[in-house]
Amino acid sequence: MTEIQDQIEDARRRVAICQRRAERPGARVEDELALQSARNRLLTLELRVLQRIVALQKKFGKGPGGPLAAPEPAERKKHRRMLPYMRWGFTYLEVKR
Numbered sequence: 699m700t701e702i703q704d705q706i707e708d709a710r711r712r713v714a715i716c717q718r719r720a721e722r723p724g725a726r727v728e729d730e731l732a733l734q735s736a737r738n739r740l741l742t743l744e745l746r747v748l749q750r751i752v753a754l755q756k757k758f759g760k761g762p763g764g765p766l767a768a769p770e771p772a773e774r775k776k777h778r779r780m781l782p783y784m785r786w787g788f789t790y791l792e793v794k795r
Contacts, residue, residue, distance in 0.1 A: 702747055709740040 716733035719725060 702743060706743045709736065709743055712736045713740055
């Protein structure tokens with residue numbers, strides 16, 4: 699985890715450098731592209747850390763989706779049957795009669 703944290707710190711420094719270059723009055727398109735690339739790298743690393751945290755929480759049952767999480771509610775089939783008829787302005791009961 700410390701290796702990724704080091705990479706994140708390096709990426710943050712790189713974003714700061716690229717941002718200063720891109721904000722200069724004589725900035726080129728390449729500077730803006732470098733800034734965008736550095737931001738994407740930083741976001742990718744941060745997302746990787748978050749995915750690892752969620753995976754660990756699921757593994758130990760502490761986070762969302764773990765074994766201790768509440769079950770998801772079942773879908774209601776009644777509404778699914780009514781939808782095609784409601785498209786034309788009929789209700790389920792009118793079609794049934």
